[in-house]
Amino acid sequence: MKPREMTATAAAAAIREGRLTSEALVESCLERIRERDAEVRAFAYVDADLALGQARQRDDEPPRSALHGIPVAVKDMIDTCDLPTQHNSPIFAGHRPGKDAACVRILRALGAVILGKTDTVEFAAAGRLPATRNPHDLRCTPGGSSSGSAAAVADFMVPLALGTQTGGSTIRPASFCGIFGMKPTWNEVSFEGAKPFSVSLDTIGWMARSVADLALLAEGLGIGRGRWQPRESVTGLRIGLCRTPMWEQAEEDSRAAVERAAAVLQAAGATVEELELPGSFVEMNALHDVVMQGEGRTAFRDLYLAYPRLLHDDFKAKVEDRLGISPRRLLEARDAIAVNRPVFDQLAAGFDAVLTPAVPGEAPESLETTGLAIFNRTWSAMHVPCITVPFARGGRGLPVGVQLVGPRYGDIALLGVAHAVAGFLATA
Amino acid sequence: MKPREMTATAAAAAIREGRLTSEALVESCLERIRERDAEVRAFAYVDADLALGQARQRDDEPPRSALHGIPVAVKDMIDTCDLPTQHNSPIFAGHRPGKDAACVRILRALGAVILGKTDTVEFAAAGRLPATRNPHDLRCTPGGSSSGSAAAVADFMVPLALGTQTGGSTIRPASFCGIFGMKPTWNEVSFEGAKPFSVSLDTIGWMARSVADLALLAEGLGIGRGRWQPRESVTGLRIGLCRTPMWEQAEEDSRAAVERAAAVLQAAGATVEELELPGSFVEMNALHDVVMQGEGRTAFRDLYLAYPRLLHDDFKAKVEDRLGISPRRLLEARDAIAVNRPVFDQLAAGFDAVLTPAVPGEAPESLETTGLAIFNRTWSAMHVPCITVPFARGGRGLPVGVQLVGPRYGDIALLGVAHAVAGFLATA
Numbered sequence: 001m002k003p004r005e006m007t008a009t010a011a012a013a014a015i016r017e018g019r020l021t022s023e024a025l026v027e028s029c030l031e032r033i034r035e036r037d038a039e040v041r042a043f044a045y046v047d048a049d050l051a052l053g054q055a056r057q058r059d060d061e062p063p064r065s066a067l068h069g070i071p072v073a074v075k076d077m078i079d080t081c082d083l084p085t086q087h088n089s090p091i092f093a094g095h096r097p098g099k100d101a102a103c104v105r106i107l108r109a110l111g112a113v114i115l116g117k118t119d120t121v122e123f124a125a126a127g128r129l130p131a132t133r134n135p136h137d138l139r140c141t142p143g144g145s146s147s148g149s150a151a152a153v154a155d156f157m158v159p160l161a162l163g164t165q166t167g168g169s170t171i172r173p174a175s176f177c178g179i180f181g182m183k184p185t186w187n188e189v190s191f192e193g194a195k196p197f198s199v200s201l202d203t204i205g206w207m208a209r210s211v212a213d214l215a216l217l218a219e220g221l222g223i224g225r226g227r228w229q230p231r232e233s234v235t236g237l238r239i240g241l242c243r244t245p246m247w248e249q250a251e252e253d254s255r256a257a258v259e260r261a262a263a264v265l266q267a268a269g270a271t272v273e274e275l276e277l278p279g280s281f282v283e284m285n286a287l288h289d290v291v292m293q294g295e296g297r298t299a300f301r302d303l304y305l306a307y308p309r310l311l312h313d314d315f316k317a318k319v320e321d322r323l324g325i326s327p328r329r330l331l332e333a334r335d336a337i338a339v340n341r342p343v344f345d346q347l348a349a350g351f352d353a354v355l356t357p358a359v360p361g362e363a364p365e366s367l368e369t370t371g372l373a374i375f376n377r378t379w380s381a382m383h384v385p386c387i388t389v390p391f392a393r394g395g396r397g398l399p400v401g402v403q404l405v406g407p408r409y410g411d412i413a414l415l416g417v418a419h420a421v422a423g424f425l426a427t428a
Numbered sequence: 429m430k431p432r433e434m435t436a437t438a439a440a441a442a443i444r445e446g447r448l449t450s451e452a453l454v455e456s457c458l459e460r461i462r463e464r465d466a467e468v469r470a471f472a473y474v475d476a477d478l479a480l481g482q483a484r485q486r487d488d489e490p491p492r493s494a495l496h497g498i499p500v501a502v503k504d505m506i507d508t509c510d511l512p513t514q515h516n517s518p519i520f521a522g523h524r525p526g527k528d529a530a531c532v533r534i535l536r537a538l539g540a541v542i543l544g545k546t547d548t549v550e551f552a553a554a555g556r557l558p559a560t561r562n563p564h565d566l567r568c569t570p571g572g573s574s575s576g577s578a579a580a581v582a583d584f585m586v587p588l589a590l591g592t593q594t595g596g597s598t599i600r601p602a603s604f605c606g607i608f609g610m611k612p613t614w615n616e617v618s619f620e621g622a623k624p625f626s627v628s629l630d631t632i633g634w635m636a637r638s639v640a641d642l643a644l645l646a647e648g649l650g651i652g653r654g655r656w657q658p659r660e661s662v663t664g665l666r667i668g669l670c671r672t673p674m675w676e677q678a679e680e681d682s683r684a685a686v687e688r689a690a691a692v693l694q695a696a697g698a699t700v701e702e703l704e705l706p707g708s709f710v711e712m713n714a715l716h717d718v719v720m721q722g723e724g725r726t727a728f729r730d731l732y733l734a735y736p737r738l739l740h741d742d743f744k745a746k747v748e749d750r751l752g753i754s755p756r757r758l759l760e761a762r763d764a765i766a767v768n769r770p771v772f773d774q775l776a777a778g779f780d781a782v783l784t785p786a787v788p789g790e791a792p793e794s795l796e797t798t799g800l801a802i803f804n805r806t807w808s809a810m811h812v813p814c815i816t817v818p819f820a821r822g823g824r825g826l827p828v829g830v831q832l833v834g835p836r837y838g839d840i841a842l843l844g845v846a847h848a849v850a851g852f853l854a855t856a
Contacts, residue, residue: 079527095527096526097525097526098524098525098527099507099523099525099526099527100730102727102729102730103730105731105733106729106730106733106734108734109733109734187627187628187723187726188726190726190727190729190730191624191627192623192624192727192730195620196618196619196620199615199619199627200615221729222726222747225749225754225755295615298615298616298617298618298650299530299618301534301618301649301650302528302530302533302534302618302620303533305533305534305537306533306534306536319650326653327653327836327837328837330837331770331773331836331837335766335770338763338766338767338769339766339767341763341766342759342763345759408755408759409755409756409759
């Protein structure tokens with residue numbers, strides 16, 4: 001097995017035990033990038049010498065943490081002090097912010113190696129699409145907006161990557177690329193130094209090739225109050241099957257994946273119970289959109305004034321109120337969402353995890369879209385932790401994940417459940 | 429009258445009409461800083477040549493906006509691309525972030541001159557106090573955390589300054605220094621590039637020496653949907669007199685200021701009606717503190733890991749959960765606050781403005797405290813616009829402001845009312 005094929009957890013153990021160097025691991029990742037990224041186009045920027053230099057420094061010192069020596073890719077709207085942060089925007093072409101985002105500063109302090117910057121939808125919001133392609137089928141989108149992060153992890157270019165989610169920008173691309181993705185509880189990780197879009201919703205997320213790897217990064221980033229406890233068996237788990245009001249808009253691939261997951265979990269001794277959301281959730285996706293777009297007016301005003309020619313019209317439309325979101329609509333949406341957060345927490349508290357679609361179906365066969373977030377917006381609005389687990393293949397042979405959701409601050413418990421579910425589904 | 433003694437509005441008009449240059453205005457401000465700032469210590473950093481260079485560039489071009497050529501001071505936890513941003517923290521001594529915060533980028537695009545960086549409580553949150561002293565009495569605090577911004581405006585070193593408010597960090601120092609301060613509706617101005625403390629509460633605020641100057645900056649920063657309309661008369665205004673549950677904790681100076689303001693407004697033909705907050709507001713300050721401190725755990729984790737020796741223990745306490753704020757307490761506080769926001773909007777909608785104390789009293793005679801935020805926390809939690817208007821003098825001869833509050837997104841209307849109230853109170 002090549003070092004880049006190892007999970008982060010396995011690689012970190014090998015590094016600690018002297019069986020692997022960070023340099024060899026990083027070199028193995030860089031080799032894959034050289035082989036594949038001209039086609040996949042996951043990365044917006046890689047500085048091989050800089051990455052190898054970091055790795056050698058890590059190899060020369062005692063381990064700082066469980067992430068010591070592990071390469072991590074960073075979505076290119078998250079600031080890095082030693083690499084450009086270009087946001088897939090002409091405004092920031094070649095821009096070097098000179099300061100790490102909080103999440104990057106944490107990873108560096110823990111001994112991780114920042115491997116490179118991954119392509120993104122412009123400002124992780126709208127405008128220009130990334131050049132990234134789905135490694136499972138280069139004609140297909142990898143999803144977005146954390147497109148490069150998902151493709152890089154899926155294609156064994158890096159074991160871990162940071163993304164963000166405001167609508168569905170972590171869970172969707174992870175599902176389309178057949179890997180694990182996590183969006184934690186809102187504000188469990190500081191968003192400082194990532195480009196804001198909608199402050200009420202913006203969340204740092206991440207991708208990996210196992211639940212243990214998601215947990216490795218979650219613990220490093222400070223999620224939760226204790227260590228995670230991987231559960232080994234699905235027997236006895238209480239699963240809430242939540243089709244959501246968007247169920248009929250899902251393709252058969254995604255509906256079948258969720259229903260089959262529910263069925264095999266039940267057959268293995270889990271309790272699966274339908275969770276019907278209250279009527280107030282029918283409008284939740286629409287309310288999410290009002291908040292996201294309404295807050296986008298604030299987020300892009302500076303660029304609107306400073307770079308009127310270079311700013312994409314999608315952002316000008318937000319700043320100029322062309323989306324017609326009045327302050328009253330924004331407040332009503334924000335308040336209605338806020339009222340429903342404890343309602344969902346209460347519902348979710350009756351289960352070990354809520355099982356729900358991650359995506360409408362397979363990755364669309366197009367590079368002109370990154371797909372729909374209809375199975376993500378409600379959970380982003382609720383501020384709750386979400387994990388996508390790869391499970392099925394669709395009609396075109398592409399991956400389709402399912403999603404596990406918990407109550408706010410239930411991140412660590414959800415990781416434990418996801419470990420058992422993922423292990424079981426991998427053999428089901 | 430020296431240029432620095434003009435309001436920003438008057439100076440901007442003089443610049444537009446060719447009666448004043450930005451260079452002369454900036455030089456006049458710099459002269460005052462040279463004369464006074466060794467004692468007042470409002471500024472953490474000034475680069476006179478850089479400021480004059482900006483001013484000369486503005487003088488060489490057509491006006492970009494109503495703020496063209498006007499010097500603005502910036503609180504030193506808001507990033508500036510050409511000046512250090514030091515946060516009053518040894519971690520950031522001499523640090524140059526290389527990128528403007530969104531609010532600074534807006535001001536530059538509008539032609540304002542960034543005059544310098546003003547001293548602050550460490551990270552605008554806790555830890556080290558600023559060196560700034562109250563220009564009305566150098567033995568007294570100017571208030572905080574936007575200490576330098578308030579002192580600089582009050583002492584005629586600059587006509588406008590940016591601050592922030594998470595608890596009471598704009599309104600309190602403005603009141604203590606006898607000037608006007610505004611905290612707008614939460615997220616009306618992007619907080620990007622200012623150091624986060626509590627994302628649910630952090631708000632960019634500003635100080636000036638007139639309501640029209642507050643409005644000048646408000647319009648530049650994109651507050652509201654239309655132009656402000658200054659009201660000229662207090663006759664017919666509907667004023668809600670809100671003593672708040674903290675009334676008995678105010679000193680006689682502050683209570684007297686609010687009651688006298690109410691009395692003279694009523695005598696001039698305003699309708700003044702007592703506004704008693706519902707019982708749910710008794711705990712609002714405490715809930716605000718839970719959210720602020722609980723979210724502080726997230727905000728400082730990166731510095732905690734990266735700079736364990738340089739980070740003040742106040743911040744370590746937050747990250748290490750020594751304040752005992754569990755996720756459940758944080759959520760309950762956040763949810764309870766969210767439920768009350770529309771409740772207050774509804775109450776405030778019955779008035780043109782809510783009149784309430786800005787501060788407990790005069791500035792304490794100490795440089796070891798910046799005073800209490802007990803008359804600010806509830807409004808910060810409610811996300812509502814607040815304006816402090818200088819009015820009275822306390823027993824020690826120091827300024828005591830009163831505060832006007834409106835419903836969320838009522839910023840522009842509140843400015844119009846504050847203009848009439850301030851004009852009237854100045855002669856009452």
